[in-house]
Amino acid sequence: MKYCFVIIYYCSGETETNSMDVLEKFLAANSKSEIFALLTEQCGRLGFDYCVYSPLVGGRNAEKVFKDGAQPLAGDSLVEQNTFVDCPAPWLQRYQEAGHAIKDPVMKHVSRSTLPVFWDDANRTEPGNIVFGEAREHGLAHGITVSVSVPGGERSLLSLSASGRARDADAHRLTVAGLAQLTIHYVHESVRVVENKLYEGSLPTLTTREKDCLQWAAIGKTSWEMAQILHISERTAVFHVTNAARKLGAVNRRQAVVRALNLRLISP
Numbered sequence: 001m002k003y004c005f006v007i008i009y010y011c012s013g014e015t016e017t018n019s020m021d022v023l024e025k026f027l028a029a030n031s032k033s034e035i036f037a038l039l040t041e042q043c044g045r046l047g048f049d050y051c052v053y054s055p056l057v058g059g060r061n062a063e064k065v066f067k068d069g070a071q072p073l074a075g076d077s078l079v080e081q082n083t084f085v086d087c088p089a090p091w092l093q094r095y096q097e098a099g100h101a102i103k104d105p106v107m108k109h110v111s112r113s114t115l116p117v118f119w120d121d122a123n124r125t126e127p128g129n130i131v132f133g134e135a136r137e138h139g140l141a142h143g144i145t146v147s148v149s150v151p152g153g154e155r156s157l158l159s160l161s162a163s164g165r166a167r168d169a170d171a172h173r174l175t176v177a178g179l180a181q182l183t184i185h186y187v188h189e190s191v192r193v194v195e196n197k198l199y200e201g202s203l204p205t206l207t208t209r210e211k212d213c214l215q216w217a218a219i220g221k222t223s224w225e226m227a228q229i230l231h232i233s234e235r236t237a238v239f240h241v242t243n244a245a246r247k248l249g250a251v252n253r254r255q256a257v258v259r260a261l262n263l264r265l266i267s268p
Contacts, residue, residue, distance in 0.1 A: 023182060026190035030197065035190050036084040042183060043086075046165045048160070052092075053187055055082035055258050081255045082262075091138035110147040110157050116177050119143040119161070139163040144173065146180045158184040195262035198249075206265055210244040213237055215266045216234050218257045 022042045029035045036053075043051045068146040077233055078085055085092060094100070101107055109115075121143055123132045135141070143161035160179040206214070209230070216226045228236040248263075250256035260266045 011190055012092075019161040023186045024184040028193060028194065029190045030081065031192055032079050032084070032191070035187065035194065036079065036086075037128050038184075038190075039187055041183070042084055048159075050087035052085045054078070054085075055081070055191075055261075056126055081252075082195070082258055088138055091135070091140065094134060094138070098130075098134070100131045100134070103129070106143075106159065107128055110145060111248045114147050115147045116144060118173070119145070134208075136215050142183070144176055144180070144182075156188050192262050195259060199263060203263065204247040204265070206244050206247060207240070210240045210247075211260075211266055213240040214244050214260045216243060217253055218261065218266060 022038055022045060026038050029038060030162065039051055039053060054138045073129070105126045106117055106119060107119040109122060119132065120149055123129060127131075140161045143159055145157060145159040147157045158179055159178055211234075212224050214231055216229060221229070223237045223241065226232075226241075227234040230237065241256065242262070245251075245253060245256035248256050248259045250259055257266075
C-alpha cells in the first residue's frame with residue numbers, strides 16, 4: 001500500500017474562500033516544479049507559510065520518511081521522488097536524523113485511524129514527547145493532521161501546523177479539516193497525472209521478476225528478504241531492482257517504487 005502526506009505549517013492569516021481557483025490549476029500542471037509552485041501558492045492563500053508533500057512507501061515503515069536508506073535528504077533533492085519541501089531546513093534535517101517518524105504520536109495515530117488528530121490532543125496523551133518538544137523549538141507549536149483514502153486503495157495525510165496560539169473553535173476546526181482534505185486530493189492527483197505524462201507512449205516494460213521485487217520493496221522488504229521470499233540470491237534481487245529503476249528513470253529504489261505505483265505497474 002502507498003501512502004502520501006502533505007504537511008503545511010500555519011503561521012498567520014485567515015483562510016480565503018477563493019482557494020478553489022488554485023486547486024483547479026493543479027490538474028492542469030505539466031511538471032513537478034509547477035505542482036510545487038501551486039502548492040506554495042495555495043499555502044499562501046490559506047494563510048500558511050511552509051509546506052511539505054511526500055509519498056510514503058509502506059505505511060508501517062515510518063523510518064523511511066524523507067529518507068533514502070539511512071541518509072537524510074535535503075528538500076531540493078527530493079523533487080524527483082515526488083516530495084516537495086518548503087519548511088525550515090533545520091527541522092527537516094533534525095526530524096530525519098533523530099528518526100522522529102517512528103516516535104511521532106501523529107504518525108502512530110494515522111497508521112491506525114482515519115480520524116483527524118489535533119496535535120494538542122495527541123500531546124496530552126503523550127506528555128513530554130520529544131517530537132512535539134523539538135517541533136516547538138523550531139516554531140511549530142500546534143497543528144491538526146487529517147488522513148483520507150483515495151482511489152486505488154492509497155491513502156494521503158495532511159498536517160497543518162501553527163507557530164502561534166491554536167484556534168480551538170469548532171467551526172475553525174471544521175474549516176481547516178475540509179480545506180486540508182481538498183488540498184491533498186488535488187495535489188495527490190496532479191502528481192499521479194504528471195507521472196503518467198512522463199511516460200506517455202513509452203510505458204516501461206518490466207519483467208515479472210522486476211515487478212515482484214518492486215512489489216516487495218513497496219512494503220519495505222530488504223534485498224535479502226526479497227531473496228528469501230522469491231528463492232533467489234540477494235545479488236539477483238539487487239540486480240532486478242536496479243534494472244527496474246533504470247527502466248523507470250529512477251535514481252534509487254524508493255523512487256522506482258513510487259513511479260511503478262503511480263504507473264500502476266505494481267499494486268498499492
